[in-house]
Amino acid sequence: MSQARPSSIREIATKLGVSTATVSNALRGTGRVSSGLAEQIRLEADRLGYVPDHTARALRTGKSNTVGLLVPNIGQPLFPAFAQAIERAAKRRGLAVLIGDSQGDPQQQDFEIRNMVARGVDALIVIPTRGTTITQADVPIAVIDSAATTGNIAASDHREGGRLIARHLLALGHERLLILAGPENSLVARERVEGMCEVFRQAGVEPALQHSDATFEAGSILGRELDLRHFTACAAAYDALAIGFAIAVKERGCSIPEDMSLTGFDDLMWAQIVSPPLTTVRQDLEAVANHALAFVAGETGTSGIFPTKLVVRQSTARPSAFAKGGKHAE
Amino acid sequence: MSQARPSSIREIATKLGVSTATVSNALRGTGRVSSGLAEQIRLEADRLGYVPDHTARALRTGKSNTVGLLVPNIGQPLFPAFAQAIERAAKRRGLAVLIGDSQGDPQQQDFEIRNMVARGVDALIVIPTRGTTITQADVPIAVIDSAATTGNIAASDHREGGRLIARHLLALGHERLLILAGPENSLVARERVEGMCEVFRQAGVEPALQHSDATFEAGSILGRELDLRHFTACAAAYDALAIGFAIAVKERGCSIPEDMSLTGFDDLMWAQIVSPPLTTVRQDLEAVANHALAFVAGETGTSGIFPTKLVVRQSTARPSAFAKGGKHAE
DNA sequence: CTGTTAGCGCGTTCAA
DNA sequence: TTGAACGCGCTAACAG
Numbered sequence: 001m002s003q004a005r006p007s008s009i010r011e012i013a014t015k016l017g018v019s020t021a022t023v024s025n026a027l028r029g030t031g032r033v034s035s036g037l038a039e040q041i042r043l044e045a046d047r048l049g050y051v052p053d054h055t056a057r058a059l060r061t062g063k064s065n066t067v068g069l070l071v072p073n074i075g076q077p078l079f080p081a082f083a084q085a086i087e088r089a090a091k092r093r094g095l096a097v098l099i100g101d102s103q104g105d106p107q108q109q110d111f112e113i114r115n116m117v118a119r120g121v122d123a124l125i126v127i128p129t130r131g132t133t134i135t136q137a138d139v140p141i142a143v144i145d146s147a148a149t150t151g152n153i154a155a156s157d158h159r160e161g162g163r164l165i166a167r168h169l170l171a172l173g174h175e176r177l178l179i180l181a182g183p184e185n186s187l188v189a190r191e192r193v194e195g196m197c198e199v200f201r202q203a204g205v206e207p208a209l210q211h212s213d214a215t216f217e218a219g220s221i222l223g224r225e226l227d228l229r230h231f232t233a234c235a236a237a238y239d240a241l242a243i244g245f246a247i248a249v250k251e252r253g254c255s256i257p258e259d260m261s262l263t264g265f266d267d268l269m270w271a272q273i274v275s276p277p278l279t280t281v282r283q284d285l286e287a288v289a290n291h292a293l294a295f296v297a298g299e300t301g302t303s304g305i306f307p308t309k310l311v312v313r314q315s316t317a318r319p320s321a322f323a324k325g326g327k328h329a330e
Numbered sequence: 331m332s333q334a335r336p337s338s339i340r341e342i343a344t345k346l347g348v349s350t351a352t353v354s355n356a357l358r359g360t361g362r363v364s365s366g367l368a369e370q371i372r373l374e375a376d377r378l379g380y381v382p383d384h385t386a387r388a389l390r391t392g393k394s395n396t397v398g399l400l401v402p403n404i405g406q407p408l409f410p411a412f413a414q415a416i417e418r419a420a421k422r423r424g425l426a427v428l429i430g431d432s433q434g435d436p437q438q439q440d441f442e443i444r445n446m447v448a449r450g451v452d453a454l455i456v457i458p459t460r461g462t463t464i465t466q467a468d469v470p471i472a473v474i475d476s477a478a479t480t481g482n483i484a485a486s487d488h489r490e491g492g493r494l495i496a497r498h499l500l501a502l503g504h505e506r507l508l509i510l511a512g513p514e515n516s517l518v519a520r521e522r523v524e525g526m527c528e529v530f531r532q533a534g535v536e537p538a539l540q541h542s543d544a545t546f547e548a549g550s551i552l553g554r555e556l557d558l559r560h561f562t563a564c565a566a567a568y569d570a571l572a573i574g575f576a577i578a579v580k581e582r583g584c585s586i587p588e589d590m591s592l593t594g595f596d597d598l599m600w601a602q603i604v605s606p607p608l609t610t611v612r613q614d615l616e617a618v619a620n621h622a623l624a625f626v627a628g629e630t631g632t633s634g635i636f637p638t639k640l641v642v643r644q645s646t647a648r649p650s651a652f653a654k655g656g657k658h659a660e
Numbered sequence: 661c662t663g664t665t666a667g668c669g670c671g672t673t674c675a676a
Numbered sequence: 677t678t679g680a681a682c683g684c685g686c687t688a689a690c691a692g
Contacts (some may be wrong), residue, residue: 009671031673033677034385055394055450056670058385059683066449067426069667074417077599080410087404087431090636096449099398101417101428119396119426120385216603243603248677250605269407270600275580339685349664353692361687362662386684389669 007048016044027052030180058120065294068098070109072170074128077268078241079127082144085289086125092299095122106132113137123296131185142292146187148215153303158188161281161308162195165235165263168279168310170203172318174233174261177207179223180213180245182237189237192265196235214245223248232260232319239264239271239280245316246274246282257317267311277313284308337378346374351452356438357382384399388450396444397626398428400439402459406570407422409457412474415619416455423627425452436462453626455473455619461515472622476517484621486613488518491638494611495565495593497642500533502648504563504591507537510552510575512544512567519567522595526565537565546574561590562649569594569601569610576604576645587647597641601626607643614638 009027013020018037025031026041027050033041044050058064069086071079072169090097098121103110109129114137116124124141134143134151142153146272149155171176179196193209200207210226212218219282220243228249236242241293246256256262256276266272284306291304336546339357343350348367355361356371357380363371374380382415388394398417401409413429420427428451432439439459444467446454453470464473464481472483499507509526512519523539530537541554542548550572558579572594576586586592586606594601598610614636621634 008669020671021673021678021680024673025677029671031677037677051444051448053450053670054448055385055387056683057382057390057672060670060672062683064385074410074414077407077410080404080407080413081409083429084404084431087429096445097429099413099417099427101414114381115426118381118384120383183689216599246606247603269546270603273577273600274603275577275605289412338683350685351687352663355663358686364662367662383684386669387686390686392669455676616678 007024007050008053009050009107012041012044012050015048016040040283050056063122064120065094066098066119066121067293068100068112068119068121068124069110070102070116070124070126072102072109072127073104074099074101074118077270078266081268082127082285082289083260085285086292088286088294089289093293095293095297102129104129110135110177117217125292125296130183140296140298143297144292146191147303147305148191149186151294153295154288155188155303156232156283156288156308157197157305158191158308159195161193161265161283161310162197163199164195164281164308164310165265165279166196166199168200168316169233169235169261169263172233172261172316174319175203175318176232177228178226178228178231179207179209179240180232180234180236180238181209181211182209182241184211186214212240212241214238216240219244219246220248223309224252228252228254228260232316233262233316234260235263237265239278240265240266242278242280243270243274246278256315258320261319263316271311272313276315279313279316280311282309282311332393337380338383338496339380342371342374342378342380346379348418381508393452394450395589396426396428396449396451397425397548397623398430398442398449398451398454399443400430400454400456401448402432402439402457403434404431407600408596410632411598412457412615412619415615416622418616419619419623423623424560425623425627429487432459435458440465455622455626470626470628473627474618476521476620477633477635478517478521484618485633485635486618487635488521488636488638489525489528491611491613491640492527493520493529494525494638494640495595495609496526496529498609498642498646499565499591500529500535500591501564502563502646505533505535505650506560506562506649507535507562508548508558508561509537509539510564510566510568510571511539511541512571513539516544522567524626542571543619544568544571546570549574549576554582558582560583563615563621563646565593567595569596569598569604569608572608572610572645573604576608586645588650591646591649593646601641602643606645608656609643609646610638612641 009020009023014021026033026038085095100112117137125142127144128227143151144154145152147155154263181193223245264280267280271280273280287306294300339350339353343353356363356368362548417427430442447467455472457474473481474484475482508596553575594608594610597610601608601610617636624630
């Protein structure tokens, strides 16, 4: 249907008997071209369905108008949400997004970074795989991780999010707390947990910490194996963890929130569809994404920390301990 | 840390007193270069950390080794899963993936296609937004939709998937069926539903069809509003629909699978975490993705239809009608 | 058989 | 407004 050779700037130039430079100028509004001629050129370009070749332009200008986005694992539901936010922020700036998945592997991550730079991305947005630091590359990099990460550029205020959760649970009257703290080497998880602990300790409450992967499965295992009798509430550092935990403890006859309150973190889509819907903390992904893009676009030179929001649903309630004297089902 | 100007082929050439052509030949193993010289060149390239400039190479060769992936909405959980599969398949072939989201908007979709072509992608993988046809572009396009779509290149056998569901429900003894058929203009949904209906009708069962969006919310509304008394089982064309439905009917006191069996379609991650875990059909995303890539890479010229798999979980059971005479709770 | 020269591709940019 | 150089890797034609 369409010609194999898309028309070039030269074709237009020849047809109108002008130079390629003039066409280039006219089409981009740069330089000085008489308005009449500019109009003709635009018309002819339209007629030919001319589309500038990004590749050639990139070669000449050194700008590809493409950013690379590197996520740790796009299979985990938070990252598609991030990717979507970043894609939107990029589109607003006329940038395309080259996506890569490090699949949880630091080597893969390094490889992808190099690869993307070689492919001429103007900048990189990296959500680092746990426990890794980003090696400087030849392009601006915006790291999205935790405020504590060296070189972090955009992040949610995970620590404050942890505080929100803790205050919520304290306000409900919980004093015997289990924290599903996630992986020990995750800075994000650490921030979340420290935020919680800080508030709990100020209230004279010492929570029990339990580390694990950040997955649904890990939560499920903990829910099956932990001794729940000592706790009236459980705060997880990730929704996935909380959801896995919820399902496992329900099978043991522990009902949420009657026997135990439960909170997550991230407000994944799941959080509202599990039963009971999960009280959790939502990140402002749009804001984080936008700041990351603004940074690599040179619009700002500072890093941004963005507030999170407590989302209260039905998985938290006052402890039944008040009524039942601390006994749990089973 | 690193020099701003990545070293070029010329730099190596100058340093070794040879021509750029020789360097190019040596580095890519083409042409004739004595093995000794080739080795030296490779060493020097290594020492300088030389990385060929993809942009320049792309301009000269007309190949960018990049494919564009266009999804309808990356917020919907099936598409990240697809994206991941496609990214893997692309990586195996040394291709990078430029990702775009049409956000359910046909115009956006058109724009993205043009944009990606202008950016020099070698090929496009498009999962079309509902009810749209892909306009031919100047690069190979692999459309992933339904076997019935004109120009479809890779798809799961949605129709057979529908048959699997129907046979499963029939085998359990269900004869009064509700089908949540999804959007009327979705070819994928239509295939799934037709597969079901075909089997049901052969068994002399006429299911009731209910169209709606493919979303969790739509399922939820249907679950609240439909009159359930006539049905012992409900088969949804999408997991999201089934899950929304499940939660709504549970609130009405209808329990699954005791009062009503329920099936979904796609085997999203959610399907196993809702309660009860959902009986559904799983697509072989890897196979579909791989075929799409194989097609645009010219490895195959045919379209591929890939089998789906029934995943039986706890949302389906024999109808209680046998025991209770067809009465439902409420 | 080994290596070089010259110029391509295409939009941008600068001196004229 | 323009001609010509430019960016950088690739490649056909050519020379040693």
